[in-house]
Amino acid sequence: MDFKSLSFPDAPVIKIQPPGPRSKEYLSFQSAHESSAVSYPRGMPMALSSARGATVEDVDGNVYIDFFGGAGVMNVGHANPKVLEDVSKQLSNLTHSLDFPNEPRKALIDTLFSLFPDPLKRVLFGGPTGSDAVEAAVKLAKYNTHRHPLISFEGAYHGMSSGALSLSSGLSFKEDFLPLIPEVHFAPYAYCYRCAFGKTSESCDLECVKYIEHILEDPHSGVGKPAAIIVEAIQGEGGSIIPPEKFLTGIRKACDKNNVIMIVDEIQAGLGRTGKMFAFEHSGIVPDIITLSKGLGGLGFPISCIAYKEKLDTLPPGKHIGTFRGNVIAYTAGAAALRFMIENNLAEHSFNLGEKMLSWLKDIEKDSSIVGEARGRGLMLGIELVKDKASKEPAPDLAQKVRTICHQHGLLVEIGGHYSNVVRFLPPLVLTEELAKKGIEIFADSIREVDEEQ
Numbered sequence: 001m002d003f004k005s006l007s008f009p010d011a012p013v014i015k016i017q018p019p020g021p022r023s024k025e026y027l028s029f030q031s032a033h034e035s036s037a038v039s040y041p042r043g044m045p046m047a048l049s050s051a052r053g054a055t056v057e058d059v060d061g062n063v064y065i066d067f068f069g070g071a072g073v074m075n076v077g078h079a080n081p082k083v084l085e086d087v088s089k090q091l092s093n094l095t096h097s098l099d100f101p102n103e104p105r106k107a108l109i110d111t112l113f114s115l116f117p118d119p120l121k122r123v124l125f126g127g128p129t130g131s132d133a134v135e136a137a138v139k140l141a142k143y144n145t146h147r148h149p150l151i152s153f154e155g156a157y158h159g160m161s162s163g164a165l166s167l168s169s170g171l172s173f174k175e176d177f178l179p180l181i182p183e184v185h186f187a188p189y190a191y192c193y194r195c196a197f198g199k200t201s202e203s204c205d206l207e208c209v210k211y212i213e214h215i216l217e218d219p220h221s222g223v224g225k226p227a228a229i230i231v232e233a234i235q236g237e238g239g240s241i242i243p244p245e246k247f248l249t250g251i252r253k254a255c256d257k258n259n260v261i262m263i264v265d266e267i268q269a270g271l272g273r274t275g276k277m278f279a280f281e282h283s284g285i286v287p288d289i290i291t292l293s294k295g296l297g298g299l300g301f302p303i304s305c306i307a308y309k310e311k312l313d314t315l316p317p318g319k320h321i322g323t324f325r326g327n328v329i330a331y332t333a334g335a336a337a338l339r340f341m342i343e344n345n346l347a348e349h350s351f352n353l354g355e356k357m358l359s360w361l362k363d364i365e366k367d368s369s370i371v372g373e374a375r376g377r378g379l380m381l382g383i384e385l386v387k388d389k390a391s392k393e394p395a396p397d398l399a400q401k402v403r404t405i406c407h408q409h410g411l412l413v414e415i416g417g418h419y420s421n422v423v424r425f426l427p428p429l430v431l432t433e434e435l436a437k438k439g440i441e442i443f444a445d446s447i448r449e450v451d452e453e454q
């Protein structure tokens, strides 16, 4: 399929500097009536009216190239016609099902199982958000091991509900709400640009993996034997961090040796984003439990699930329940989206286009004094901004400026990273090379402008 027809033609179109007058009205209504916790419209002030493919329109008629993708949700593109067709047929039949079986649910499960590696044999649909899936994964691990400690990673983001927040490392998210769940321990992730062990790519001997082995095996590590280690195969909110291939393999081995459950959180990196259907496939391991959400609902319909090995299927009936574990529209959209991904080799497209975009970003890195590192796999890309390339002092203020300039010129981007200094791209996977090029040009201009101000 030619993905070009999925997006608005001629993007970007900036008719009036955002936020335009109609956006301003919505934004002032929002600030008068909604919680002060609202966040995205502060960085990209606008009100939305419609979206197609890899493009988004605001209420003032500005059309943006979307490298944000609704925070990595819109893998098959906004308003994907194949998904919409199935959804509109389903809407008048059945929409809510708790956990009663039905055809769309079966179709989604069938499609997922055609994609999972063999040992993942069971799925559990819980609440609709990614955080719900993380809670379910942790409960399943605890129930099976009768243990409580958990190991997570520096830079991890697993969600906002108490259990998921406990496993997320960002202190600003959690320090006002302590105590959360106890006995969660954090180990350094393979963040090679800022290696916690002071190593370089030449001197690296996978010290981060050795440290995990040490925690698990030294009787004086102070960490009780964990129920599970939870890890993102590629860290998302932590700053699009790509670990060396052997990182996950090493954790898999340490889990096997010490009889610890390995949970891989695929909520952001899964479903084609990194060039494989699941990001753990890059390292050839099979986790014991995976979490899925975001792109699973096709067009942003809320749904999440975990998938796990048969031997873990021990929960008695009713042990993990919830009203919204049966949104039939989300199943319908999810099955249609997965079919679209398979039929159009979307993971491969994501990998190939991502490689091209990364090479353009590497050129920007070379020319700029504020780009410390451009990195990524598939269409999960990150550009880490620094005040100085030698000291690597993080530059969160510059990342904000870059996002503002990009927005004003018709490009939506995300910001993440340990220091909120990583500009992140998570576009719909139906992004075309033409739109990718235009988007990167806007980004390159914004970097140049901010660089020159320094």
Ligand SMILES: Cc1ncc(COP(=O)(O)O)c(C=O)c1O
Residues within 6 Å of the ligand: 071, 129, 130, 131, 132, 134, 157, 158, 159, 160, 232, 236, 237, 265, 266, 267, 268, 269, 293, 294
């Ligand atoms: C890796 C990962 N896990 C979990 C979550 C939480 O998902 P949700 O925001 O749907 O609760 C996110 C959200 O960004 C995520 O990126």
